Amino acid sequence: MTHNAASPSQNSSTEMDGRRTGEVIRRSANYHPSVWDDFFIVSGPGRMEPNPDVEMRVRVLKSEVQMMLKNATNKPLEEMILIDALQRLGVAYLFENEINEALQSVYAEHVNCNINNGVTDDLYTVALSFRLLRQQGYHISSDVFKKFKDEKGEFKTMLTNDARALLCFYEALHLRVKEEDILEEALTFSTKHLKSMLPYLNAPLAQQVKNSLETPLHKGMPRLEARRYISVYEADVARHASLLELAKLDFNLLQALHQREISDISRWWKEINLASKLPFARDRLAEVCV
Incomplete structure (x- = not known):
């Protein structure tokens, strides 16, 4: 099949004609029509309206979780585990003041232990406090991990037991x-051993390791990580029922809010007929909102 392509002289002629008439000449993009059509307009109202009973339940659960945080005061590890769960489940924004105060106390304890050479030898505790505090903007030296090296300067093999x-x-x-450099070495060490032990781990830890190796928490999208972690947390025997329920309801409420937003935007887009007024732009409203 032979295609007739416009010559450079023809293109130049068209551009000159456009300049003479004051018209802006644009290439035709020929984008495919949106696959969503009127989906968000038709299915929007009704099922996405706020539910007063659900919102009341969220307030009750929030109070219960606040009490859990209060009861964990002066129990640093328990407090950090709870804060970690709040952040992973995507509900930390509901407890910003409580979390800030708790991490200030954790940092003060960390500084005090460093001064008195009393930093714990438990890798889980040290690693969790390091991550939570760095995420919060506190200066934490990577030297806290030096104690986990042997006399040869390599990370101790016993670390792979947990x-x-x-x-x-x-x-x-x-x-x-x-x-x-010590953290670069540690990353190589931990990645290697997590991959090797993955086939022998039980759920939900196996799924959590698999997820983290694919997309580390720090590099993931918070809302997607929250959806993924809800399933992991639900299978955890140490889960808090109130926190799990709060995370599920909050996630669903936020999804409903996003759906109402895209329904309103889709209706506005259609009413003013932007797709025909901007033929050189992609009609991809849903993808843009995502």
Whole structure:
């Protein structure tokens, strides 16, 4: 099949004609029509309206979780585990003040332990506090991990006996900065051993390790990570029922809000007929909102 392409002289002639008439000449993009059509307009109202009963339940659950945080005061590890769960489940924004105060206390304890040479030898505790505090903007030296090396300068093989601690270590290492060689070494070490032990791990830890190796927490999209972690947390025997329910309801409420937003935007887009007024632009409203 032979295609007739316009010659450079023809293109130049068209452009000159356009300049004479003052018309802006644009190439035809021939984009495919949107696959969504009127989906968000037709299915929008009704099922996405706010539910007062659900919102009341969220308030009750929020109070219960606040009490959990209060009861964890002066129990640093328990407090950090709870904060980590709040952040992973995507509901930390509901408890910003409580989390800020808790991490200030954790940092003060960290500084005090460093001064008195009393930093714990538990890898899980050190790695979790390192990640939570760095995420919050506190300056935490990578030297806290030196104690986990042997006399040859290599990370101790005994660290591979605890997959949960090693995973926590691996997640913390993604907050490293330039010239932190010990963290680069640790990342190689933890990645290698997590991959080797993955086939032998039980759920939900196996799924959590698999997810983290694919997309480390620090590099993931918070809302997608929250959806993924809800399933992991639900299978955890140490889960808090109130926190799990709060995370599910909050996720659904936020999804409903996004759906109402795209329904309103889609209706506005259609009413003013922007797709025909901007033929050189893609009619991809749903993708843009995502």
